[in-house]
Amino acid sequence: MSRLTRPFRRLLATLDAGFTRLYGVAWNPLHQPGTVAVAMLLVMLVTGLYLVFLYRVGAPAASVARLAADPWLGSWIRSLHRYASDLFVIAAVLHAIRMVLQRRSWGPRTLAWLSGVFLLGIGLLCAWTGFVMAWDSFGQRLALEGARLLDALPILSEPVGRIFAGESPVPSAFFFVNLFLHIAIPLAMGAGLWLHISRLARPVLLPPRRVLWGVIAALLFAAIVRPAPLGPAADPLVLPATTPLNVVTAWWLPLSERLPPLVPWLGALAMAGVAVLVPRFTRQPREGAWAPSSVDPRLCTGCNQCPQDCPWEAITMIPRADDRPTLVAQVDPSRCVSCGICAGSCAPMGVGPPGHTGRDQLVELRSGLLPRIALPTHGGAGVVAICCAQSPAAHRAALEAHGATLHLVPCVGNLHSSVVELLIRGGAPGVLIAGCPPRDCVGREGPKWLDERLFNDREAELQPRVDRRRLRVTTLAPGARAETLAAFDALVQDLTTLAPLPAEAVGDLSLELICEPVPFDEDGP
Numbered sequence: 001m002s003r004l005t006r007p008f009r010r011l012l013a014t015l016d017a018g019f020t021r022l023y024g025v026a027w028n029p030l031h032q033p034g035t036v037a038v039a040m041l042l043v044m045l046v047t048g049l050y051l052v053f054l055y056r057v058g059a060p061a062a063s064v065a066r067l068a069a070d071p072w073l074g075s076w077i078r079s080l081h082r083y084a085s086d087l088f089v090i091a092a093v094l095h096a097i098r099m100v101l102q103r104r105s106w107g108p109r110t111l112a113w114l115s116g117v118f119l120l121g122i123g124l125l126c127a128w129t130g131f132v133m134a135w136d137s138f139g140q141r142l143a144l145e146g147a148r149l150l151d152a153l154p155i156l157s158e159p160v161g162r163i164f165a166g167e168s169p170v171p172s173a174f175f176f177v178n179l180f181l182h183i184a185i186p187l188a189m190g191a192g193l194w195l196h197i198s199r200l201a202r203p204v205l206l207p208p209r210r211v212l213w214g215v216i217a218a219l220l221f222a223a224i225v226r227p228a229p230l231g232p233a234a235d236p237l238v239l240p241a242t243t244p245l246n247v248v249t250a251w252w253l254p255l256s257e258r259l260p261p262l263v264p265w266l267g268a269l270a271m272a273g274v275a276v277l278v279p280r281f282t283r284q285p286r287e288g289a290w291a292p293s294s295v296d297p298r299l300c301t302g303c304n305q306c307p308q309d310c311p312w313e314a315i316t317m318i319p320r321a322d323d324r325p326t327l328v329a330q331v332d333p334s335r336c337v338s339c340g341i342c343a344g345s346c347a348p349m350g351v352g353p354p355g356h357t358g359r360d361q362l363v364e365l366r367s368g369l370l371p372r373i374a375l376p377t378h379g380g381a382g383v384v385a386i387c388c389a390q391s392p393a394a395h396r397a398a399l400e401a402h403g404a405t406l407h408l409v410p411c412v413g414n415l416h417s418s419v420v421e422l423l424i425r426g427g428a429p430g431v432l433i434a435g436c437p438p439r440d441c442v443g444r445e446g447p448k449w450l451d452e453r454l455f456n457d458r459e460a461e462l463q464p465r466v467d468r469r470r471l472r473v474t475t476l477a478p479g480a481r482a483e484t485l486a487a488f489d490a491l492v493q494d495l496t497t498l499a500p501l502p503a504e505a506v507g508d509l510s511l512e513l514i515c516e517p518v519p520f521d522e523d524g525p
Contacts, residue, residue, distance in 0.1 A: 020479030031440035040088035061233035079223035140234035152261030166236035292336035299350025302326025311444040339443030340414030347460035358416035391476035413446025434476035
């Protein structure tokens with residue numbers, strides 16, 4: 001699967017780089033298409049409340065034409081509603097593609113994926129009903145094609161297509177049903193959205209304000225300058241010369257009209273089946289790098305920090321099996337995504353995925369990187385760059401070319417603060433930590449908790465004895481290589497102004513001795 005997705009990852013990285021250069025890392029809309037989609041739902045809700053009060057089921061085409069002809073409110077509100085629906089579909093599809101390419105669509109994330117597919121599907125159905133409600137030539141085409149496809153199924157006793165034969169006016173009940181569905185479907189989308197985020201701790205539903213209002217302003221400008229097209233009123237006895245076509249939500253219509261009804265149904269079922277089976281196609285073995293976290297009860301002090309930091313609510317505190325008075329953390333493997341953020345939150349280093357607990361990190365550091373670090377000098381030689389393994393390889397190579405010594409971690413949120421202390425006290429003159437963009441972290445909250453632990457005393461905090469002037473945190477993202485290298489060069493320059501660490505501050509700390517395992521009671525398990 002990874003070989004098949006490699007070209008798409010490269011394309012995504014290229015697009016990310018372009019948007020990052022335009023908007024910066026913090027404001028890149030491609031890093032947060034899911035929140036953009038939710039924002040568009042709110043825009044559609046607000047504008048739809050205005051439009052529904054002016055819509056008339058007895059004269060649908062005339063009421064929509066009056067809205068489109070009103071230059072003060074109706075025209076731009078209708079167009080904003082239409083453009084927001086298009087952007088919702090685009091953002092939802094981009095969000096889904098991003099989740100697949102970042103391997104975030106399987107295992108504990110399956111529920112979010114399936115509910116997201118449901119949201120996109122009923123969103124497209126809602127757009128269909130909205131176009132039919134306008135009852136212009138395009139809405140008529142959609143209604144006719146829908147009736148043709150529905151009549152191919154052995155469900156109704158009477159063909160739906162008779163409604164549009166022209167023998168009599170289309171009954172108002174048909175438009176009432178469309179209006180009802182157009183209002184009821186968003187309620188189902190609200191339930192689907194709740195299910196979509198139900199396994200997330202602290203879900204972020206909206207993009208940053210600058211992105212939110214920037215997107216709305218752009219859509220509003222487009223709605224005023226180029227109102228959404230409206231075709232001539234539907235007439236079953238007149239063949240319009242031209243028909244506006246929405247290529248975002250109805251790209252399939254010209255093709256479907258030329259095929260037997262069974263073919264579009266089979267195509268739709270095949271697409272839905274592939275979408276539903278994506279978690280199966282993309283799943284990884286729950287071992288090795290993807291193994292869920294575990295807890296060493298001898299080390300757990302019951303501090304409740306790892307449940308607070310877990311972005312997936314995969315950790316709870318339960319009563320201990322021994323006679324110690326505290327609670328003990330317990331990981332639910334069905335919810336754990338192996339991000340390792342819990343390992344960075346545990347001061348005694350008793351929790352984390354296999355091989356990535358705080359103690360594992362210190363062992364790896366002592367056996368690998370630490371012996372290769374020279375004693376601190378008056379300058380920036382030997383600076384260690386701790387990089388997220390998800391970061392672009394070309395950017396990491398650029399840091400190496402600038403003289404950095406690389407050290408990879410699964411997520412910067414997994415990094416235990418003792419690693420930073422051990423590096424500096426073990427010989428590194430400075431440490432640069434480069435993680436994913438805050439809105440595009442595979443672990444969701446890695447950069448957030450890293451910053452809190454290093455600079456705001458959140459457990460497991462970096463100890464006060466560590467000189468934070470020797471530490472920098474930056475972002476390693478496509479399109480931001482220059483900023484990353486600038487942060488590295490700035491750290492090197494600042495290090496030249498600092499005196500070398502005193503001899504008594506240099507050396508290997510036996511950090512494990514601070515939190516030695518507590519033996520079980522003889523009567524305990």
